[in-house]
Amino acid sequence: RKEVEQDPGPFNVPEGATVAFNCTYSNSASQSFFWYRQDCRKEPKLLMSVYSSGNEDGRFTAQLNRASQYISLLIRDSKLSDSATYLCVVSNAGNNRKLIWGLGTSLAVNP
Amino acid sequence: DGGITQSPKYLFRKEGQNVTLSCEQNLNHDAMYWYRQDPGQGLRLIYYSQIVNDFQKGDIAEGYSVSREKKESFPLTVTSAQKNPTAFYLCASIAGTTGYTFGSGTRLTVV
Numbered sequence: 001r002k003e004v005e006q007d008p009g010p011f012n013v014p015e016g017a018t019v020a021f022n023c024t025y026s027n028s029a030s031q032s033f034f035w036y037r038q039d040c041r042k043e044p045k046l047l048m049s050v051y052s053s054g055n056e057d058g059r060f061t062a063q064l065n066r067a068s069q070y071i072s073l074l075i076r077d078s079k080l081s082d083s084a085t086y087l088c089v090v091s092n093a094g095n096n097r098k099l100i101w102g103l104g105t106s107l108a109v110n111p
Numbered sequence: 112d113g114g115i116t117q118s119p120k121y122l123f124r125k126e127g128q129n130v131t132l133s134c135e136q137n138l139n140h141d142a143m144y145w146y147r148q149d150p151g152q153g154l155r156l157i158y159y160s161q162i163v164n165d166f167q168k169g170d171i172a173e174g175y176s177v178s179r180e181k182k183e184s185f186p187l188t189v190t191s192a193q194k195n196p197t198a199f200y201l202c203a204s205i206a207g208t209t210g211y212t213f214g215s216g217t218r219l220t221v222v
Contacts, residue, residue, distance in 0.1 A: 003153075034210045043201055043213040044154070087153075089210070099211065101154040 001026050006088050017091045021105045023088030024070045029069040030100075032091035033064055035073045037084045038096045038104065044087055047073075078109045113138045117202050117214035123222045124189065124196060132187045132217045134202035141206065143185040147171065148199040148216075157200075160185055189219065197221050 006023045013019050023032035025033075034064035048055065050062040050071050061074040071090075075082055114201025115136045126145045136143065145157040156169030160179040181187055189196045197220050203211035 017176070032210040036210070041199075043215070043216050044211075046210040049210060098156060103151070 002101040002102075003027060003097070004088055004090050006086075006102040006105045008103060008105060010108055012108045012110060013078055014076060014110055017109075018074065018076045019073055019107065020075075021073045021086055021088075021107075022070055023072070023102055023105075024068075025088075025100070026068060027090070027100075028066075030069075030090045030092055033062075033071050034089040034091075034099075035060075035062055035071075036087040036089055038087055039084050047086070052101060074103045075107075078107075080109050080111060083098055083107055083109045115202055115204055115212055115214035117217050119217060120215065122217055122219045124219060125222060127191045129188055129190050131161075132189065133221070134187065134214055135201075136185075136204045136212075136214075137183060138204055138206065138212060139182070140204035140212070141162055141182070142181070142204060144165070144203045144205070144211070145169075145175075145177065145185070146201045146203065147208055148170075148201060154201065157187065165198045171177045 003026050004063045035047040036044040037047045038044040048062050049059050049063045054063045063072045085104040085106050087104045091101045119131045142161045144159040146154040148154050157175050158177040160166035163182050166179050170200050176188045200217045202214040205211050
């Protein structure tokens with residue numbers, strides 16, 4: 001089993017749609033969780049950290065379920081500019097802050 | 112503006128040649144990382160450094176070397192021992208428990 005698993009997609013949605021991605025992780029001792037966005041041939045950029053209580057940033061909502069070991073990302077009112085690959089990232093316990101990266105979920109928002 | 116600068120953006124290496132990728136940050140971050148990204152494989156950790164004059168191997172360190180003589184700089188050398196160096200190389204830094212900040216990457220191609 002991979003340490004971090006994501007559905008690769010692609011997810012094709014119309015503008016204005018709501019889309020949700022899930023990500024599962026295998027290490028129950030994982031400490032920190034993030035969603036990154038990566039555009040084609042560009043570097044990943046931090047979209048949001050994921051907190052135990054859940055957090056929202058505009059149209060984006062992230063949730064963490066420690067019991068089931070998954071995190072989710074919800075995008076409301078999708079825009080064309082949301083088209084990208086969304087990477088789920090988990091930090092293991094310890095001091096090296098090593099991040100474990102999922103392979104990403106591809107989203108295409110269509111006009 | 113603070114950030115991470117990677118150079119060059121594109122690099123071509125001949126068989127048997129060593130090449131060095133530059134990574135400079137002015138964020139005053141202690142920890143710096145080198146990742147490699149290949150299509151369909153996600154990001155894989157090559158080396159990381161948490162303080163000056165100290166660094167550790169990541170998951171795929173064979174064929175690579177690094178140095179950390181200054182806080183701002185973490186160059187990566189791809190040696191001739193790396194048999195499949197064609198990839199997208201990403202340098203990142205981190206402070207505290209926030210997510211990584213990435214440079215814009217270097218695309219290395221063997222010719």
